[in-house]
Amino acid sequence: MAGLVRGDTVILTGMGGSYAACYPLAADLAEAGLTAVMLGAAELLHFRIGILDPTTPVIVVSQSGESAEVVHLAETLRGRNGGPSLVAVTNGTDNSLARRADLVIDTFAGEETGPSTRTFAAGLVTLAGIGSVLRGATVEAACNAMSRIAERAAVSIERLLSNGSLGDDLLAWLGPREDVVVLGRGPARAAAEMAALTLKEADGLAAEALESAQFRHGPLELAGPGLAAIVIATEPETETLDRALARELRDAGAAVFEITRDDASFRPPGSPAAPHIGIGAIDRSVAPAVSIVPIQLLAYRLAIARGREPGAYLRAAKVTTRE
Numbered sequence: 001m002a003g004l005v006r007g008d009t010v011i012l013t014g015m016g017g018s019y020a021a022c023y024p025l026a027a028d029l030a031e032a033g034l035t036a037v038m039l040g041a042a043e044l045l046h047f048r049i050g051i052l053d054p055t056t057p058v059i060v061v062s063q064s065g066e067s068a069e070v071v072h073l074a075e076t077l078r079g080r081n082g083g084p085s086l087v088a089v090t091n092g093t094d095n096s097l098a099r100r101a102d103l104v105i106d107t108f109a110g111e112e113t114g115p116s117t118r119t120f121a122a123g124l125v126t127l128a129g130i131g132s133v134l135r136g137a138t139v140e141a142a143c144n145a146m147s148r149i150a151e152r153a154a155v156s157i158e159r160l161l162s163n164g165s166l167g168d169d170l171l172a173w174l175g176p177r178e179d180v181v182v183l184g185r186g187p188a189r190a191a192a193e194m195a196a197l198t199l200k201e202a203d204g205l206a207a208e209a210l211e212s213a214q215f216r217h218g219p220l221e222l223a224g225p226g227l228a229a230i231v232i233a234t235e236p237e238t239e240t241l242d243r244a245l246a247r248e249l250r251d252a253g254a255a256v257f258e259i260t261r262d263d264a265s266f267r268p269p270g271s272p273a274a275p276h277i278g279i280g281a282i283d284r285s286v287a288p289a290v291s292i293v294p295i296q297l298l299a300y301r302l303a304i305a306r307g308r309e310p311g312a313y314l315r316a317a318k319v320t321t322r323e
Contacts, residue, residue: 009035010134011052011084013044014061015069015320020194021061021123024187024285028131041069042323045076052077057085061127063109063119064319065095072323074100089126091119105130117296120194121289125150128285149283153290156280160293163266166277167297171305173257173275174298177228180207182295183215184232185242191232191259191288195295202299202310212242223252230295232259234279234287250274259291 010029012022022038029036039048041060052058058077062070065088077083078100088101091109098104109122125146132142160166174180180199184192189211196209210219212231223229229249233242243258250256262278279290303310 008033009037009056011044011056011058012036012038012061013041013058013070013073015041015067017120017194017197018061018063018067018123020190020197021120021127021288022059023190023193024124024288025059025127025131027187028128028285029134032131032135034134041067041073045069045073049076052084054082054084057087059087059089059127059130060097060101061089061123062095062097063091063107063112063123065090065092065097066319066321067097068321068323071096071100087130089123089130091122120292121153121286124190124286124289128283131285149286152280153282153286156282156290157293160277160279160290160297166266166294167301170257170294170298171301173255174228174302175255177226177255178206179222179226180205180228180230181215181219181222182207182209182230182232183212183242183245184209184234184291185212185238186235187284188232188234188288188291191234191291191295192230194288195230195232195292198292198296198299199302201316203302203306203308204314205302212238212245215245223249223254225253225255227254229254229256230259231256232291234259234261234282234291235284236261246274257294259294261287 012026019040026036026038060070074086074097077086086101087103088097089105090098091107093104093106105126107122107126109119112118129142129146133139182192182195192209196207199205199207231242231246233239246256246258258276260276260278261281263280266277267275277294282290300310
């Protein structure tokens, strides 16, 4: 992997949840002094492909390896003389993207239907391992470190899943509201984007993911009793800012639910204190896989309440094969 990076710039691309999973790696590489550019595969293919050169490796994340945009991008890059190295991160290696890549890294998520859950978490772990190698760790050291990090995340997820009332509590918190925003910064953007996507896919709910600071630049006018806001305040650099925004939204009458780095704790809606859940001090590279679990449980319960089959698509598909 490290041998494919000959300059100091890496392109991270994908579509949908696979693209969202790139946020932690982008922040991780930037902290190490590498320029990590995130671009959606369609945008890169049709409008930004001129930035690529032989020293700029492209890491393409796709759970299926068959999404129209990533396959078209891979075909285009393979057709160029002196094109960039192409690294595919996919769930399995028998797919169109993998067959066109210089290096294939299997997430081993297994079969999945409906909105991405396991594939999102597995993708985060795999990308974090790639980041460790690009920062200079050996493959063995990266695997050992990620095994420990993933185990801590898994313990936190099991704790959340053991709360049998969490989905119903969040359903009661949401109530009849149709205006939903999920806010996060830095690596937490992965959880915010994937959470909003899950609510759209599973429930037909027009949830929007926004970077927390951007929310103040206009969308703040949405604050009021009709708004439900999930604030993912898990990044140490901006936790104080994000929780202050949550208080401001709550004071404006919005229904606010916070996800934080606090130790195992849960305050359900209706409690004297503000509704919130703590995921613990999980490594930021995989924290989004934990942060999103409450929203996944909400999406499941909301689908049932709306008479939908959880995980069943009405118009979209698990794999998008046309642009």
